[in-house]
Amino acid sequence: MKNKVSNNDTEACLSDNVCFALYTAGNALMRAYRPLLDQYELTYPQYLVMQALWLQDRASMTQLSRATRLDMGTLTPIVKRLESKLFLQRLADETDERKKVIALTKAGFALQADALAQKNTLLEKVSMSEQDIESLRTLCLTLTAELNQK
Template sequence: MVSVPAPPDDLLKLDEQVCFALSVAARNVIALYRPVLEPLGLTHPQYLVMLALWERDQLTVKELSRLVSLDPATLSPLLKRLERAGLLSRDRDPADERALAVTLTRAGRSLRERALQVPPQVIERLGMDLAELKSLHATLTRVIAATHG
């Protein structure tokens, strides 16, 4: 099958822009998380940090920054708020005094049990089946990889 190039005017249609679809989808999906995360006392970026820590329990700020794709300047105030909430602690890394280690507290670890309800609630709110969401995730992961060059 031969691909026919789009007319030049079609290249600038708003509804045809991948960037527009991704932007609106991201905003809308994050908005779906808000009422689900509220009872946990977490914002969406805080939830991402907690997910990373629930997987590994202790990370340096640099590792955490890479995992959640937030620069350290953005991550730092977020970590301070989570520390004030009693969910994590920030201390010098015993293996490298120059690095700051982020560790879950007992309260942070126990919050994981309540957070297990987040994914099913979000899936239900999206109204999409799991296979479709896994396919979307795979596609978005390829887009992320492509943008990292």
């Protein structure tokens, strides 16, 4: 997918492609997050699961999968790893003991305040306005939704 067609004599380059721009921006974002998350021994996918639980604690695996857009095969080992780090626990659902819910522990809740501070540290590294960041977020979500339509 290209975002523009060059009508002049300049040489085409990879950054002319929207997909390349998104790919490199995603990689840069992951590299920026890595040192912030390393201090908690979290990977970015683990951080996504934690964020989802901060928004909705006591979620089912299906709810977590939808929120994070991680498939069950990817999500299950992440949840197990976070449980071994004592950030969450799997509990029997109060309405159906055969089902499990994922619940934050005290350590998992405590991590939230630190994580928000780290997010602000990351935002300080960019000169984009809040409006530009929100516009970028909206455009990415729109692109994702449209590409995922069946």
